[in-house]
Amino acid sequence: MKYMLLVLLLCAIRITQASEHYIILESPNFELVQDTFFSQSVDFTSLPENKVMSLTYWGNNPKVEIIYNGDNLFVSQKGNSFERVYLQFGEKIKTISFNIQTNPAIYTEEYIQLHKGTVSVETPEVYELNNIILALADKFHQANYRMYAQGEYYADVLTWFSTFKDHEIFMRLNDVDYYSFVENAVAYEFNGDQIQQSSVYKGFRVTDNVKGNISVLEDFAKKSDFKTFYKQHHSYYSTLSNTFQSGARPKDIWHWLEANFPGRPEFR
Incomplete structure (x- = not known):
């Protein structure tokens, strides 16, 4: 000093x-x-x-x-x-x-050409896994972040996963930041029963609360048979996507923004 x-x-x-x-x-x-x-x-x-x-x-x-x-x-x-x-x-x-945080994605030329001009609305597996975990941790979805806690899908989540609320993953949530746990989950994907870093995305928040919990998340997913639950509700996720696409019309918003705000911000 x-x-x-x-x-x-x-x-x-x-x-x-x-x-x-x-x-x-x-x-x-x-x-x-x-x-x-x-x-x-x-x-x-x-x-x-x-x-x-x-x-x-x-x-x-x-x-x-x-x-x-x-x-x-x-x-x-x-x-x-x-x-x-x-x-x-x-x-x-x-x-x-x-x-x-550095650039959260690496877009190869092949990836750009494949997705150029498209808008996709998806429910990625690890992202939904982490949302389900936080939905089961009552204080997170009820008190802090107002996660939607109604409807048939929510009831299905409780029926399927509630018996696993004594799992170790719930003991690790006290200091977990919601956004770094859920939003960064998009940067991970399943390879069989293993969770690995996406080849495209690095993460969407500076703090990554997924990386240090991968083995525990894998264990929860395996013991709760999350992947079977996810597959059985694929049509529901597709319905959500279609509803958002038709209601919010993100591509129209994109075109409107491009037409009305053609400039790009310059950061010093």
Whole structure:
């Protein structure tokens, strides 16, 4: 710590080293701007000792701009999935740590040609498996995320899976973030009874709560015979897809957006 303070005092207001950045604040107030759109004023005195932020990729490399002392600092992916900013005000130092998501998909030329101009609405296996697990964990679907808990399909889920609620996977959900558990499930697929990373998608949230639970998810799926349940309800998933396609008309929305907003955002 003494060495760090010496560096801060001897060098300019900002020093950037690989994935670490150093800032000396002249006042306790600064701005955090995420992806140029979302801005918040921050008071150093109320900042946690180590604030952690997750930067999600939405089509461009995620970026954060820290505006301070009439200057600014940009934090972006640049090959790193983790970066940290040290901020000093007076004699106190605090940190903001950034978990940074890289491009969540790799589209080969073959994949692009196969899917070009198409819109698909699907219920992927691992995605539905994780939704079912959270639906069974009452506090998640009832209190936090308002998952749809009515109808014949929901009743089928309870009938089929309720006897497995003592499975280990439910003991791991206390600290699980809903979005990183469900949305990142799309980046995984079954190969037989094994769950493996998709060849196309890497994930849709920075924190991946699927990866560390793969063996437990595989075990739950096997013991509950999830794949048989999924196959038996294939027609239901198809009905959902058709209903969404005809009701929301996503391709028409796509064409309207292309026609009315032809430009592409430029991120600094």
